[in-house]
Amino acid sequence: MITKFQVAYKNLQRKRTRSLLTLVGIALSAWVLVSLLGFNQGYEKALNQDIDNMGFELMIMAKGCPYEAATLMLKGGTGLKYIGESIMEDIAKEPEVDKAFPMLMSAVFDPNKGQSGGIAGYFGVDAKSFSELKPSLKFRQGKWFTSTDTYEAVMGYEAAELEQREVGDMILMPEKNVEFKVVGILERTGTQDDGTIFVPLKTLQKIFNRPNELTTIGIKLKKGVDSARFEEKLYKLPDVQVVSLAQVKDTIMKLISTAKVMVLSIASIAILIAMVGVINTILMSVHERFQEIGILKTIGAMPWDIFKLIWIETLILCAIGGILGIGLALILSKVTGILIRYVMPYAPSGGLVLIDLRLVLVTMAAILCIGLLSGLYPAWKAGRIRPLEAIRSEVAR
Amino acid sequence: MPISTKKWIRSAICTEIFLMLLFVLIGHRGAWGAVGCDLNDPDRDVARLFPESTGYKTHYVSVDRKGGQPLLTKIETRLGDKFHGIYETIDVPYTIYEIFANKKGIGYIHGVNQKGQFGGIQVFVVLDLEGRIRGFYIQKMTSRYAGKLRDANFGKQFIGLTIKDFDLYDVISGKASAKVEAIKNPVPEAETDFRAALRATKKNLILMDEFVYSAQ
Numbered sequence: 001m002i003t004k005f006q007v008a009y010k011n012l013q014r015k016r017t018r019s020l021l022t023l024v025g026i027a028l029s030a031w032v033l034v035s036l037l038g039f040n041q042g043y044e045k046a047l048n049q050d051i052d053n054m055g056f057e058l059m060i061m062a063k064g065c066p067y068e069a070a071t072l073m074l075k076g077g078t079g080l081k082y083i084g085e086s087i088m089e090d091i092a093k094e095p096e097v098d099k100a101f102p103m104l105m106s107a108v109f110d111p112n113k114g115q116s117g118g119i120a121g122y123f124g125v126d127a128k129s130f131s132e133l134k135p136s137l138k139f140r141q142g143k144w145f146t147s148t149d150t151y152e153a154v155m156g157y158e159a160a161e162l163e164q165r166e167v168g169d170m171i172l173m174p175e176k177n178v179e180f181k182v183v184g185i186l187e188r189t190g191t192q193d194d195g196t197i198f199v200p201l202k203t204l205q206k207i208f209n210r211p212n213e214l215t216t217i218g219i220k221l222k223k224g225v226d227s228a229r230f231e232e233k234l235y236k237l238p239d240v241q242v243v244s245l246a247q248v249k250d251t252i253m254k255l256i257s258t259a260k261v262m263v264l265s266i267a268s269i270a271i272l273i274a275m276v277g278v279i280n281t282i283l284m285s286v287h288e289r290f291q292e293i294g295i296l297k298t299i300g301a302m303p304w305d306i307f308k309l310i311w312i313e314t315l316i317l318c319a320i321g322g323i324l325g326i327g328l329a330l331i332l333s334k335v336t337g338i339l340i341r342y343v344m345p346y347a348p349s350g351g352l353v354l355i356d357l358r359l360v361l362v363t364m365a366a367i368l369c370i371g372l373l374s375g376l377y378p379a380w381k382a383g384r385i386r387p388l389e390a391i392r393s394e395v396a397r
Numbered sequence: 398m399p400i401s402t403k404k405w406i407r408s409a410i411c412t413e414i415f416l417m418l419l420f421v422l423i424g425h426r427g428a429w430g431a432v433g434c435d436l437n438d439p440d441r442d443v444a445r446l447f448p449e450s451t452g453y454k455t456h457y458v459s460v461d462r463k464g465g466q467p468l469l470t471k472i473e474t475r476l477g478d479k480f481h482g483i484y485e486t487i488d489v490p491y492t493i494y495e496i497f498a499n500k501k502g503i504g505y506i507h508g509v510n511q512k513g514q515f516g517g518i519q520v521f522v523v524l525d526l527e528g529r530i531r532g533f534y535i536q537k538m539t540s541r542y543a544g545k546l547r548d549a550n551f552g553k554q555f556i557g558l559t560i561k562d563f564d565l566y567d568v569i570s571g572k573a574s575a576k577v578e579a580i581k582n583p584v585p586e587a588e589t590d591f592r593a594a595l596r597a598t599k600k601n602l603i604l605m606d607e608f609v610y611s612a613q
Contacts, residue, residue, distance in 0.1 A: 110539065113537050115442070162516075164484060165516065172541065
């Protein structure tokens with residue numbers, strides 16, 4: 001015996017183009033919805049990953065704009081003000097502190113980059129503490145500097161590729177006219193470290209005539225320490241700004257939320273369009289089968305049977321459209337990520353669109369609910385068709 | 398539902414499909430642009446290198462797509478050296494700028510990456526329709542003497558040369574035809590970068606010959 005599903009499926013096949021266009025509408029709406037929700041969770045995860053990869057929870061720098069400085073750091077830029085190394089020694093003694101890491105960022109102007117020159121940045125670190133800070137860093141070639149004040153450099157993956165350097169090659173610091181021997185090249189990390197050139201802290205301090213000065217101190221707290229309370233304690237230090245990476249994350253997320261609301265609005269409109277498309281398709285189908293429904297009722301079909309039949313049509317359209325849309329979102333998630341990265345002023349490294357099983361199921365459920373809601377009116381209308389009216393309408397048709 | 402609404406829905410669907418295709422195209426270009434050797438500011442650089450130009454078209458070509466391994470072997474044989482490093486792999490995308498003056502093609506600009514003494518060098522040649530060098534530009538070079546090698550006077554020595562002149566240039570030993578031999582290194586201390594610039598020029602001309610001139 002033919003089931004209601006089969007009848008509904010056959011009905012949809014009668015007007016293939018119309019059904020197909022409705023399917024495309026639902027699929028595209030599902031795609032937008034899944035991609036947006038995937039971006040929502042992917043961006044946050046990538047940002048958390050970036051911040052975790054930094055290896056510390058708090059940063060201390062000279063007074064200035066902390067958010068700007070922190071963003072510059074995330075992007076591998078430079079700090080402009082300096083703090084004394086003695087501050088780090090004091091902080092390291094605090095009982096809440098697990099480790100404190102000194103950093104000096106410096107930039108030089110390279111007149112031979114393009115027509116109008118460019119900036120080359122260097123990152124002065126203490127190899128021992130820095131490797132403790134970032135134990136995940138792996139070397140593709142070579143190793144860290146042999147001493148704290150040697151003229152050696154470790155290059156991030158992309159920096160080495162851009163400059164076509166291998167271990168043993170030399171690099172030249174423009175403006176300062178100082179040569180460094182490349183002793184290590186890092187594996188790709190997907191973070192700002194990829195584009196960074198690391199040199200020994202003491203060497204960089206000497207070159208830039210900044211003895212015992214730093215741009216940033218990274219602080220890793222002991223487990224269980226209340227970061228906010230310790231932050232308050234650090235504010236008592238003179239002429240320094242304390243930046244909590246959790247704060248940086250919150251600020252970035254707040255900025256992103258505006259964009260997300262806008263995209264969510266666009267997605268809502270797309271869903272509304274799909275809903276209207278579904279109502280249109282099913283209503284047209286009911287209208288065309290006015291007489292046929294009347295005959296079904298004459299031979300014993302109850303209003304609820306007709307209602308179910310029409311509702312199943314909506315369900316089939318939404319289920320297929322939803323599956324297609326989710327499939328599209330999965331296939332194009334990387335492309336969507338690239339596009340977002342292209343248009344956004346700051347995007348963390350790693351995948352920006354994260355689509356997992358939970359998201360797929362939630363979206364599918366949402367699409368089915370919206371679809372079933374859209375099908376309510378046409379199904380109700382079909383259920384209310386009077387057999388006699390339907391049969392009489394043949395003359396009019 | 399009124400017909401106009403249905404039309405509107407259809408046009409909305411078409412717009413969404415168009416946007417989807419646009420996403421794919423932008424994503425594709427972005428992925429390619431990451432490793433090629435492009436002009437930093439194409440609009441400004443094309444106007445500077447080809448003053449009579451009125452427009453340009455950008456083409457992305459790779460050895461892999463043009464001829465695969467046999468083409469790579471042929472290019473390496475002509476160069477007299479193996480391709481090595483990340484900027485000399487078979488799938489490196491080369492950006493060719495086709496230059497127009499009033500819709501008529503008047504030449505090309507093409508750049509390649511080359512390993513230098515202290516960092517990567519980017520060497521661009523400006524070619525006429527016959528493949529003759531009419532301009533030479535080192536976009537990026539890290540060296541104490543970069544200024545002299547990037548100077549217009551050094552570049553002028555390349556003007557008028559073709560791939561035929563560079564065919565006899567041995568990138569390993571430095572032996573060359575009279576015309577290439579005539580190119581003087583303005584800074585003897587920067588011999589490594591000078592030789593790198595010559596190798597990059599030969600590689601550049603071979604690639605252009607294989608990608609454009611031989612095809613014509």
